[in-house]
Amino acid sequence: xxxxxxxxxxxxxxxxxxxxxxxxxxxVLEELRQKTVYTARGVEQAGMDYLTGDLPRDSRxxxxxxxxxxxxxNWEDPANMASHADRAEIREALLxxxxxxxxxxxxxxxxxxxxxxRLSDGSVLRMSDTQDAVWLLVLEAVQPVAFVLLxxxxxxxxxxxxVAWQLVAPINAMDLEDPEGEPPYEELALLLGRIRSQNRQxxxxxxxxQRRQEEFGAITENMSEGLLVIDxxxxxxxxxxxxxxxxxxxxxxxxxxxYALNREAGFRRCVEGALSGQRTEQLLEREGSCRQVIASPVxxxxxxxxxxxxVLDVTEKEQREQLRREFTANVSHELKTxxxxxxxxxxxxxxxxxxxxxxPHFAGNIHRExxxxxxxxxxxxxxxxxxxxxxxxxxxTVELHALAENVLAQLRQAAETKQxxxxxxxxxxxxxxxxxxxxxxxxxLCDNAVAYNRPGGSVTVTVEETDRGARVAVADTxxxxxxxxxxxVFERFYRLDxxxxxxxxxxxxxxxxxxxxxxxxxLSLESQVGVGSTFxxxxxxx
Ligand code: ADP
Numbered sequence: 027x028x029x030x031x032x033x034x035x036x037x038x039x040x041x042x043x044x045x046x047x048x049x050x051x052x053x054v055l056e057e058l059r060q061k062t063v064y065t066a067r068g069v070e071q072a073g074m075d076y077l078t079g080d081l082p083r084d085s086r087x088x089x090x091x092x093x094x095x096x097x098x099x100n101w102e103d104p105a106n107m108a109s110h111a112d113r114a115e116i117r118e119a120l121l122x123x124x125x126x127x128x129x130x131x132x133x134x135x136x137x138x139x140x141x142x143x144r145l146s147d148g149s150v151l152r153m154s155d156t157q158d159a160v161w162l163l164v165l166e167a168v169q170p171v172a173f174v175l176l177x178x179x180x181x182x183x184x185x186x187x188x189v190a191w192q193l194v195a196p197i198n199a200m201d202l203e204d205p206e207g208e209p210p211y212e213e214l215a216l217l218l219g220r221i222r223s224q225n226r227q228x229x230x231x232x233x234x235x236q237r238r239q240e241e242f243g244a245i246t247e248n249m250s251e252g253l254l255v256i257d258x259x260x261x262x263x264x265x266x267x268x269x270x271x272x273x274x275x276x277x278x279x280x281x282x283x284x285y286a287l288n289r290e291a292g293f294r295r296c297v298e299g300a301l302s303g304q305r306t307e308q309l310l311e312r313e314g315s316c317r318q319v320i321a322s323p324v325x326x327x328x329x330x331x332x333x334x335x336x337v338l339d340v341t342e343k344e345q346r347e348q349l350r351r352e353f354t355a356n357v358s359h360e361l362k363t364x365x366x367x368x369x370x371x372x373x374x375x376x377x378x379x380x381x382x383x384x385x386p387h388f389a390g391n392i393h394r395e396x397x398x399x400x401x402x403x404x405x406x407x408x409x410x411x412x413x414x415x416x417x418x419x420x421x422x423t424v425e426l427h428a429l430a431e432n433v434l435a436q437l438r439q440a441a442e443t444k445q446x447x448x449x450x451x452x453x454x455x456x457x458x459x460x461x462x463x464x465x466x467x468x469x470x471l472c473d474n475a476v477a478y479n480r481p482g483g484s485v486t487v488t489v490e491e492t493d494r495g496a497r498v499a500v501a502d503t504x505x506x507x508x509x510x511x512x513x514x515v516f517e518r519f520y521r522l523d524x525x526x527x528x529x530x531x532x533x534x535x536x537x538x539x540x541x542x543x544x545x546x547x548x549l550s551l552e553s554q555v556g557v558g559s560t561f562x563x564x565x566x567x568x
């Protein structure tokens with residue numbers, strides 16, 4: 027609006043100036059004509075005297091003879107002036123009696139108006155005025171007009187500003203977050219409609235995003251594996267509680283580096299590896315726990331944009347691995363000892379180095395060692411079956427007092443040899459289980475009670491039925507087990523004192539432990555070194 031009014035004002039100013047200029051030019055020309063007529067009369071009457079008299083100097087007066095020679099000029103010396111016969115106004119005046127013309131000066135800077143009149147003697151009187159005069163008049167006339175126009179322009183500016191403000195104010199006052207209700211102008215209805223539908227869309231997307239984030243959070247929070255997402259600068263972007271627990275880290279600050287979570291060298295190697303584009307795995311071992319970190323790079327537009335780290339607790343797996351390695355080593359060793367003995371004895375027999383009378387002794391050796399081997403292999407098979415969770419027998423209800431009696435009968439011979447007396451106390455008690463495993467448990471406990479006893483000692487088996495179920499206690503008066511070994515005696519191949527071990531495989535108590543666990547029974551041990559040990563098995567109520 028301001029620009030339009032400015033353009034209109036400028037155009038009218040130009041127009042006014044043009045019109046005024048034309049008008050004033052005519053006016054000036056008319057004045058010039060009158061002045062020329064007036065002067066011509068003077069010259070007609072007084073000749074040169076009139077011209078040399080007291081003439082007003084603002085207009086130029088030139089008197090030219092009929093042949094063009096300049097007779098007089100009030101601005102220049104006529105002697106220096108060339109013939110004026112060729113001037114348009116003079117030629118015209120010579121022909122018609124009067125002539126006028128307008129010419130620009132050489133520099134085009136100013137315009138001169140000429141008026142010429144033929145005098146009665148044939149000479150021509152010419153007067154001229156410069157255009158300056160016209161412009162002076164125009165400027166004078168235009169001044170008030172320009173003032174009015176400027177005032178109009180200021181008014182236009184003020185009005186357009188005010189109108190613009192009035193238009194915009196209700197739009198500014200609109201709440202675009204909640205653009206319900208009528209728009210301030212009908213023209214805005216379409217825009218408001220669009221904003222409304224966009225707002226709805228954004229709201230839906232936000233809810234969707236929030237739901238997905240919650241889902242992701244719920245999934246990762248319930249994972250036992252640690253999850254950590256980092257960016258290219260190792261800043262933590264996302265993590266779950268398991269990650270903090272496994273890395274033994276505190277909650278990271280916003281934008282904190284992953285290196286602040288864990289200072290172990292393996293962890294750093296993982297992060298560096300993944301950020302250089304390599305999937306990296308490391309084991310972190312500390313204070314008996316073992317964690318595996320797997321770091322994978324995240325590719326973004328062909329470059330590594332960050333990494334995802336998964337932290338697993340592999341302590342148990344590592345321990346199992348360790349046990350398996352130890353077990354394999356132990357089995358090989360245990361198998362080798364009797365086999366070497368058998369091999370040696372067989373060689374001696376083969377080479378005929380043995381007296382016929384000694385053959386039964388050597389054959390007995392082979393027999394005993396082979397027996398030991400079979401016992402060992404059987405024990406390994408039993409253990410591995412229990413490990414696999416299969417027993418190889420049916421579940422039955424077994425009367426434990428009778429079973430104990432049977433087991434003790436099997437050990438009578440050995441007990442006598444060791445000068446150990448066997449006692450069975452208590453009464454009938456029922457337990458549910460696989461008979462072979464029940465017998466195995468009782469046999470191994472009683473066998474140990476005899477084996478690790480002292481001459482003259484005793485073994486007492488007590489079978490009882492309690493409120494919670496059947497209970498069997500095997501008590502001996504033997505060498506006892508020191509406190510630090512009470513857990514370890516149940517480990518495979520663990521032997522407290524190798525010299526005392528005799529024919530034992532080192533697997534007996536392992537079979538007891540796994541057997542009891544298989545049957546759901548509780549196993550406990552009380553012992554005092556030099557006094558004796560009591561192993562108790564409590565079975566669930568039938
Ligand atoms: P082994 O075949 O050597 O008897 P076990 O697993 O039955 O293997 O026992 C492991 C170890 O526990 C034995 O070598 C022994 O040192 C110790 N032990 C087991 N029972 C007794 C007990 N009643 N008194 C003292 N020490 C025992």
